Amino acid sequence: xxxxxxxxxxxxxxxxxxQELFLNFLYKNGYIPIFYYLRIMVWFIFYKLGLVKNPLSIxxxxxxxxxxxxxTEIDIIAEKFFENVLKKRIYPESIDIIKEHQKNGxxxxxxxxxxxxxxxxxxxxxxxxxxxxxKLEIIGRRYTGNITGDIMYGGNKLKALNKYLESDxxxxxxxxxxxxxxxxxxLLSQTAHPHAVNPTKKLKENAITKNWPILNFRL
Numbered sequence: 001x002x003x004x005x006x007x008x009x010x011x012x013x014x015x016x017x018x019q020e021l022f023l024n025f026l027y028k029n030g031y032i033p034i035f036y037y038l039r040i041m042v043w044f045i046f047y048k049l050g051l052v053k054n055p056l057s058i059x060x061x062x063x064x065x066x067x068x069x070x071x072t073e074i075d076i077i078a079e080k081f082f083e084n085v086l087k088k089r090i091y092p093e094s095i096d097i098i099k100e101h102q103k104n105g106x107x108x109x110x111x112x113x114x115x116x117x118x119x120x121x122x123x124x125x126x127x128x129x130x131x132x133x134x135k136l137e138i139i140g141r142r143y144t145g146n147i148t149g150d151i152m153y154g155g156n157k158l159k160a161l162n163k164y165l166e167s168d169x170x171x172x173x174x175x176x177x178x179x180x181x182x183x184x185x186x187l188l189s190q191t192a193h194p195h196a197v198n199p200t201k202k203l204k205e206n207a208i209t210k211n212w213p214i215l216n217f218r219l
Contacts, residue, residue, distance in 0.1 A: 004170045005101045006161065006187065008179035009112035009119060012197045013094040013126075015219055018086060018114045020044050023062070025081045032065050055113065056151055063115065063136055067145030071138060074117060082121040090122070091217035094178075094197075098126055101176065111161055111187075113153040132160050154183045161187060178215070179203075188212065 010017050020041075027037040043058040066074050098108055110131040112119050119133035135148040150156040165175075175191035177184075182202035188194035189210075196207035197215045207214050 002168070002170060003104075003106040003174045003176070004165070004168075005098070005106050005108045005176040006178070006191065007094070007098065007108060007110050007128075008181070008184055008197075009110055009114055009122060011180040012178055012217075013090055013110070013122060014086060015089045015091060015217075017044065018112075018118050018122075019059075019062070021085055021089070022078075022081055022118060025085050026065070026077075029080075031077065036065070055153060059113075059115075059134065059151055060147060063143075063147065064145045066136060066143035069143050071141050071143065074143060078117045078121060082118075082125070086118070086121065087125060089219065090125070091219065093215070093217040095126065097178070098128065102127070106176070109164070111152065111157055113151055113157065130164075132157070132164060155186070157184070158186050158190075182206070 007013060023032075023037060023040055026032045027034070040058060040062050043055075047055065101108055107130065108126075108128045110119055110123050110126075110128055110133070112131070112133050114133055116131075116133045116135050119131050123129070123131045132152055134151045137144040137146040137148040150160075152160060172190055173192045176193040176195070177188050177191040178195045178197050179188055180196070180198045180200065180203065182200050185203060185206055188196070194207075194212045195215055196203050196212050198217055199207055199214060204214060206212075
């Protein structure tokens with residue numbers, strides 16, 4: 001039976017929120033104006049305080065900056081961000097665990113609400129061929145500024161993952177999972193080997209109750 005390892009990205013593979021880090025990079029390098037930057041940063045603060053639950057509206061706003069830009073132009077920006085910022089924030093423990101799973105013949109998939117332009121860079125660096133993420137719409141080799149389909153968050157993440165599992169006949173007892181947030185409890189709960197990584201308070205409480213391994217990664 002094929003085994004699959006499911007990895008969340010933010011605060012599981014990468015220290016921090018990859019999209020918040022990207023926003024900081026864009027502002028510091030002059031790609032976005034200050035008022036645009038501040039509006040999104042305020043949302044991140046509210047999200048961390050638990051005052052905002054669904055990131056759909058702010059994500060639609062945040063990625064307007066790619067509108068009408070060529071795919072190659074955004075790819076160059078994303079590559080600079082990955083090399084100068086994101087790569088340095090990848091937990092060594094996550095790399096070791098992924099390599100060990102791959103060594104044992106398990107397939108690894110990344111599942112993240114972050115935009116595909118970011119998750120693709122992380123997947124490539126980790127030698128992971130499959131990922132599920134929020135997709136930015138492209139028409140005629142240019143970004144429209146819109147999101148294609150649903151964002152990869154909460155129930156949508158689980159829905160997309162289940163569709164992927166059905167397509168390749170994976171079963172719960174062949175699944176491993178790693179995630180940090182309480183919104184990932186449904187995902188973790190349906191796998192045979194769930195792991196709470198740098199867990200939020202609610203996830204940590206749930207992990208203790210269910211006797212899930214708790215991992216604390218550090219840079």
